[in-house]
Amino acid sequence: MKKITLFLLIVLSIFTFSLVSVSAEALFRIDITSKITTVTHGVKYQKIVGSINYEGTVSNQVIHYLAANPTVDDQIHVVVGDNYWDYSTPAPGGWGMSNINIIADKVESRYENYQVVGGVNGDFYDINNTGKPTEAHIINYDIIYKGTTSTHPVAGFYDDGTTIFSRPTFTGLTLVVQNDEGATKGKIAIDRINDLPDIDGISVYFDNWDAEIPDGYEKLIVKATRTAYDDSLDRYFGRGVLETRIDDAYQVEDHKFSVVCGDTFDDLGLINYGDQLVVQQNVTGEFANTRFGIGVWEKLVEFGTPIDTWTTGAALGSRAPRTAIGVKADGTVFFVVVDGRQFNEGMEGVTHWELAQIMAYFEAEVAYNLDGGGSSTMITADEDDSGYITMNSPSDGRLRSISNAIFFVQGELIPKASDIPNPDTRPQFEPPTNVYLDNGIIHFDEVMDASAYYVSINGVEHYTSTNSYVMPNIRGIYEIKVRTRGTEAYQTSLYSDPYIYYQTSSDVSDILALFDYLAQGRKP
Amino acid sequence: MKKIFLSMLLLFIATFLIACQNEEIPGSTPTVTINSVGSTFESEMIITIEAVNADVIYFSYDGTTFSEYTNALLITETTTVYAKAENENGMSDVINATFTKVISCTGTLVDGVCITGQAEKLYLSMADLSETDQFQISISIDDGDMITAANIIYDGNLSSFSVGSSMVIYQDLDGILLSYTKQGNTFIESDLGATTNHLFFLNFNYDQFTYANDLYLLNYGQYDTINSFVIELIPDGTASNFAITLTDDVIASMNFDIQVDLAIYHTEMIFSYEPIDIVVPIIEGGNNA
Numbered sequence: 001m002k003k004i005t006l007f008l009l010i011v012l013s014i015f016t017f018s019l020v021s022v023s024a025e026a027l028f029r030i031d032i033t034s035k036i037t038t039v040t041h042g043v044k045y046q047k048i049v050g051s052i053n054y055e056g057t058v059s060n061q062v063i064h065y066l067a068a069n070p071t072v073d074d075q076i077h078v079v080v081g082d083n084y085w086d087y088s089t090p091a092p093g094g095w096g097m098s099n100i101n102i103i104a105d106k107v108e109s110r111y112e113n114y115q116v117v118g119g120v121n122g123d124f125y126d127i128n129n130t131g132k133p134t135e136a137h138i139i140n141y142d143i144i145y146k147g148t149t150s151t152h153p154v155a156g157f158y159d160d161g162t163t164i165f166s167r168p169t170f171t172g173l174t175l176v177v178q179n180d181e182g183a184t185k186g187k188i189a190i191d192r193i194n195d196l197p198d199i200d201g202i203s204v205y206f207d208n209w210d211a212e213i214p215d216g217y218e219k220l221i222v223k224a225t226r227t228a229y230d231d232s233l234d235r236y237f238g239r240g241v242l243e244t245r246i247d248d249a250y251q252v253e254d255h256k257f258s259v260v261c262g263d264t265f266d267d268l269g270l271i272n273y274g275d276q277l278v279v280q281q282n283v284t285g286e287f288a289n290t291r292f293g294i295g296v297w298e299k300l301v302e303f304g305t306p307i308d309t310w311t312t313g314a315a316l317g318s319r320a321p322r323t324a325i326g327v328k329a330d331g332t333v334f335f336v337v338v339d340g341r342q343f344n345e346g347m348e349g350v351t352h353w354e355l356a357q358i359m360a361y362f363e364a365e366v367a368y369n370l371d372g373g374g375s376s377t378m379i380t381a382d383e384d385d386s387g388y389i390t391m392n393s394p395s396d397g398r399l400r401s402i403s404n405a406i407f408f409v410q411g412e413l414i415p416k417a418s419d420i421p422n423p424d425t426r427p428q429f430e431p432p433t434n435v436y437l438d439n440g441i442i443h444f445d446e447v448m449d450a451s452a453y454y455v456s457i458n459g460v461e462h463y464t465s466t467n468s469y470v471m472p473n474i475r476g477i478y479e480i481k482v483r484t485r486g487t488e489a490y491q492t493s494l495y496s497d498p499y500i501y502y503q504t505s506s507d508v509s510d511i512l513a514l515f516d517y518l519a520q521g522r523k524p
Numbered sequence: 525m526k527k528i529f530l531s532m533l534l535l536f537i538a539t540f541l542i543a544c545q546n547e548e549i550p551g552s553t554p555t556v557t558i559n560s561v562g563s564t565f566e567s568e569m570i571i572t573i574e575a576v577n578a579d580v581i582y583f584s585y586d587g588t589t590f591s592e593y594t595n596a597l598l599i600t601e602t603t604t605v606y607a608k609a610e611n612e613n614g615m616s617d618v619i620n621a622t623f624t625k626v627i628s629c630t631g632t633l634v635d636g637v638c639i640t641g642q643a644e645k646l647y648l649s650m651a652d653l654s655e656t657d658q659f660q661i662s663i664s665i666d667d668g669d670m671i672t673a674a675n676i677i678y679d680g681n682l683s684s685f686s687v688g689s690s691m692v693i694y695q696d697l698d699g700i701l702l703s704y705t706k707q708g709n710t711f712i713e714s715d716l717g718a719t720t721n722h723l724f725f726l727n728f729n730y731d732q733f734t735y736a737n738d739l740y741l742l743n744y745g746q747y748d749t750i751n752s753f754v755i756e757l758i759p760d761g762t763a764s765n766f767a768i769t770l771t772d773d774v775i776a777s778m779n780f781d782i783q784v785d786l787a788i789y790h791t792e793m794i795f796s797y798e799p800i801d802i803v804v805p806i807i808e809g810g811n812n813a
């Protein structure tokens with residue numbers, strides 16, 4: 001958990017029987033007993049303690065609100081997180097459940113450029129078995145899962161901070177070919193999973209297929225970094241690096257998958273060693289460029305007006321803890337968690353109708369219901385960076401293991417790598433020159449027309465949009481190389497000459513200084 | 525006949541002169557001579573002094589303070605002997621003769637001491653190092669988890685220090701030390717003031733070491749040289765286990781530990797003598813431009 005230092009505003013105000021809000025229809029109001037507001041890294045948290053009155057029914061409530069506007073703050077983004085297993089073993093299909101704090105940590109480990117500021121639980125899920133989500137799950141453009149019900153919308157989050165709620169259009173399994181930077185070189189439709197391809201097509205075998213793929217077919221063996229699937233042959237996901245090509249009979253090893261080519265299939269030079277191959281559902285339309293996506297359920301607010309016309313849904317009329325996501329007209333995204341099932345503590349929980357009223361109270365233009373009950377959780381990062389604070393009072397009395405979650409994160413957005421034409425006739429950028437390290441910061445000269453660079457530290461690449469990068473303060477010997485990130489007009493450059501750097505302890509630094517002093521000596 | 529006469533005359537003259545030497549000649553001052561078997565010796569030499577027509581003979585070892593000569597002199601070191609004699613007519617001239625002690629040494633004579641074997645090798649290798657203007661030292665510092673490597677190059681009035689890709693060049697320009705710190709493709713020049721001498725390894729003497737198991741171990745009680753260097757930048761540091769190795773009669777390495785608090789850092793300096801020319805960067809507006 002990285003450090004979050006800035007509390008911009010803390011406001012504590014206590015009201016006694018103050019009438020604060022009355023909905024447009026005058027059927028709903030909130031009587032606030034106390035309200036606490038904090039703003040951290042541009043994310044506003046508010047806790048309201050009081051009672052609500054919906055059409056004459058009064059109930060005691062504790063309401064938690066977390067909001068930010070990623071359309072105006074380029075350092076705030078909405079990220080969907082999970083802690084699914086990387087492979088199908090040991091969890092069936094590769095799914096899993098974890099509490100929201102672990103999921104938040106996973107977000108920070110996946111994206112070094114992001115720090116979690118706060119978040120809430122996400123989609124409904126298979127709580128009794130695998131933990132797989134109910135609806136689509138999109139992580140950093142990877143379509144991990146298309147969902148099972150196909151009846152609920154998906155919240156999609158774009159790089160520009162805007163949010164969409166809609167049904168994605170999935171057009172079938174596709175092999176996405178990417179270079180080592182994740183730039184898409186091309187896509188090839190997949191005929192089928194765990195079966196032989198058409199004569200001019202491809203199929204993909206995963207490691208859950210326990211028989212040999214016959215010889216006579218070219219097979220691209222891919223070392224997987226992640227797989228996920230269920231019992232449907234069109235709900236498979238795999239990502240990995242092309243390891244080798246063989247024609248012999250082959251049984252897929254654990255943590256690998258194999259792309260099998262039909263007799264007349266020709267990739268036209270598209271697939272090369274070192275490429276990343278992604279098996280996923282192809283998505284078109286509005287969701288083609290959403291970086292993250294998560295399933296949502298009932299619509300609560302539309303055009304700023306609470307909805308009250310449901311006939312089916314998640315225990316619509318029951319008072320329960322609830323979680324919801326809303327978007328305001330100005331692009332502000334906000335989450336609400338209402339505590340429940342703790343009557344004696346003034347946390348009765350709300351019905352769907354009341355939740356919709358609350359989302360409208362917070363000026364949602366559109367809002368949707370998320371998983372609730374014991375799953376309803378809201379966290380924020382601890383101000384001293386020691387972890388996360390659970391802001392609400394989960395009804396299980398502890399953090400429940402959930403499938404996925406939605407977070408506000410702070411940090412620099414790494415733009416999606418530009419697609420690569422095939423054949424690639426773009427000229428290549430020059431590598432950055434003048435690489436050196438001073439006071440823990442790597443510097444290099446800018447390259448004309450470049451917008452970003454990759455800094456490789458002992459083979460691990462880091463993105464930077466400037467001509468500098470802060471060196472991790474960890475003892476070790478480092479080989480630092482820099483390359484210029486490609487654009488639509490230029491290919492990514494080769495690496496610069498390596499720069500070798502020793503990050504030493506203070507004692508060793510002193511000893512090095514001693515020998516530096518020796519080098520300054522002259523004979524008498 | 526003339527030849528016979530001439531021979532007779534010469535014999536007479538010679539006989540007269542000899543007679544005159546051995547007999548006091550009334551009215552003349554004495555003459556003195558210093559006698560020995562030669563002018564060099566290995567361990568000791570007996571010197572005698574003789575005088576003609578003398579009442580008293582004097583000798584001196586410094587030409588200033590004279591004592592009466594009564595017995596032969598015994599010398600064991602290289603010595604200059606002065607002598608004079610006296611009678612009633614006066615004092616003779618002061619004469620002197622130097623007798624040089626010659627030491628038979630199959631090794632190397634150092635301040636009158638003949639050193640041989642491993643001590644001689646160490647002495648000669650130290651002497652070679654002190655006369656060498658171009659050499660390198662590859663340094664490694666082992667903290668138990670990680671080995672940090674550095675390199676020093678000496679090239680006359682130039683030197684350099686590098687760790688990984690970082691490097692600084694030093695130039696002694698008329699007693700002023702300039703540094704050129706590498707930053708990418710450029711160098712930053714700085715004036716470090718007067719050049720100083722702190723090549724600690726040139727201050728060792730061969731007799732501070734004991735040879736054992738191919739190592740020259742710095743004797744206990746001889747750590748002032750290295751410790752005074754260490755504490756210049758590491759006040760809490762102390763050196764121990766200092767050892768020198770030779771290869772082909774030149775100094776190959778110096779190894780020692782530096783202890784800082786409870787931590788011990790094994791430090792190795794590997795010497796090599798392939799000349800490497802350091803090129804001083806030309807900096808616009810700099811001292812070297």
